[in-house]
Structure formats: structure tokens, C-alpha cells
Amino acid sequence: MPCTFITHPEVTIEPMARVEDWGLSAAGRARAAHAVEVVPRPAHVVVSSAERKARETAAVLAAALGVEVVVDRELGEMDRSATGYLPPDEFDVTVDAFFAEPTSSIRGWERAVDAQRRIERAVRRQLTNTRDSVAFVSHGGVGGLLLASLTGAPISRGLDQPGLGSWFTFDPGTWRALSGWQRLD
Template sequence: MRRAYYLSHPQVHIEPEVEIDQWGLSDVGRARVATLIARDLPDLSAVYSSLEVKALETARPLADASCCPLQPRADMGENDRSATGFLPPSEFETTADRFFAEPDRNVRGWETARAAQKRITASVQTALLETSGDVLFVGHGGVGTLLYCALRGVEIDRRYDQGPGGGGQVFDWIVGHPPETGWKPMETL
């Protein structure tokens, strides 16, 4: 049985004046990736990643440590929030709450949750057809949660979102079956 893992990038260096997709990992985020690499990683056949810098900075060292190819994919990006760009934390959380609660609306010009869910689900399904063996997907918490909801066959709901702490969460599933558990810290991979 094949296993797939979805990992959200860990903590980032927030730079309000820089485009969000260009943010890199913070020192804490890089340290968490290094700690994960120092452990026994699953035997992966491929690592797929969003094109965003923070995701690639997470995925590349994991692919290298696993001696498997890194497959960057544009369709694995976070929900498009370019209409607002950086939002202060409390404003972001309020907007994200609405994004999940109103999945068919362009909340503040963001990509709809339903459209982002279709995109990430199609990307993962296509990737699973391209490879055999266990696969790691490295991306973002928002679309990861949307993927989780689709895999579980539940309505989009923020209660399935990763826990607080700035990312670095993972869930896994046996391909063809829904995930048995929710998000966990990446150190459990």
C-alpha cells in the first residue's frame, strides 16, 4: 500500500513589503527542516512542491536527503490572496475564517476555497498517477486543509485546519483511502 504525506511549510520570515510567495523560511523554520532531515525519513519515491519560496526551501532539502526527485508544481500554490497581499495577523485570521466559512465567495478578492480545493486535489491526484511508491507533498496550510477535507469527504471547514504555530504540520493517508488522523507536527513524519 502506498502512503502519501502532505506537509505544510514551517515558520516563515514575514516581510510585509515583499510578495507573500517570495517569503522564505525563518531561522526556526529552517531548524525544523534540519531536525526532520536528521531523523529517519519515510522511503520516498518523489517530493512534490509548490513553487513558493518557503515551500521549495522545505521540499528541496527533504528530497535531497531522501535521494529522490523534487517535482515543483505551480498548481500546488496557496490560495491566491494577491488581492490583499500581506494582512496583519488579526485581520488575516478574520479573513481566513470567512474564506473557509464562505467557500464559494471571493472573500476580499481571494481565490474561492472551492476553486483552490479543486486545484490542489487535481494536482495531488495527477502527481499520484505520475509516480509509484510513497510521496511527499510540500505546500501550505490553507490548501492543505482543503485537500484534507476533500480526501475525508467532508465539507470545507476551518475546524480541520492545522493547529497554531505558523505551519510545519503534516497529515498522511494510504492512497485510495481517507486520512485516518488530522494534522500533526512535522516532527512526527
């Protein structure tokens, strides 16, 4: 049964708060409601990152599907606590370097290869006890790393989501992507 990887939509940016504590914006909540349209049925469970924006997205999806939410800390975005909030231009340059140098810690961030292993481990662990579809709700950076693993491609910014609130499907049995990124509408 195909599974779906969904990233949280738009957030309310709070530069003085931890990034993990940012919640969905009004537009993000509205777009999160569309996630139910992309999940194959029957859906067994929604598995979410522990970060607030992902949990809020997962809660909307789980309520629409009538399933529970399981929180898995290993589905969290790459650890970038060494820098905290970065202005958009500085953030984009740092993310470019994160993907371009996957075996290096950029500005103290978690290495891309380590984040990729973590997300693979979390997804595989969550799939061990079900044959039904599982919806994973997480973040764009780790989704790009998972997509690289599922396609056998090297880690690259070219595999990053096209924008907040994106998704792809994959076959957990063959560990292959069934689609590329698409946007929630």
C-alpha cells in the first residue's frame, strides 16, 4: 500500500521563538485541510514530527481520516539549533550549503547524511507493523533527504520541496518513490 510524505504548510514566523515552536498560519491551516485528498485509503495512522507546525498539520489530517496521530521525534527537521532563526536570504544560502556538502556540518547544523539516516530509520520503524497506508507529516528538508533515498539519487537541493505544504508518495515495500513533489491545493 502506498504511503504519503507531507510537509507542513505555511507558518507564522516568530524570530524570537524556537523554530520548533512555530505554528501554522491561517493560510497554512486552510491548506492543511487539503492533505486528506492525497492520502491513499485505508490510512492506518498519521505519523508526525514533534514540531508544532507538523503536529498541527497532522491533527487536521488525522481528524479528517478518523485515525490517530503518532508523534515521532526522529521525523523532525534537521537540527539547526546552532543558528536558530536566520533571515530568509541567509537561511537559503545555509540550506544550499547543507545540501551541497552533506557530510559536513554547516554552521553547526546536523549533517545531511545524519539527518537522512535518522529519517529513513524513523519511516522504516513506523512501517514495521502495518500493511495499510501511513501518512507522514514532517518538513521539507528531511523530505528531500528521504526522496533522495527513495530514488537512489545523491543528496541535492534539487530534491527539496517546491514550497511549504508539498507531498509525494512512495512504496515502502520496494523503498521507491511513486511520485515527485506536488503541492497541496
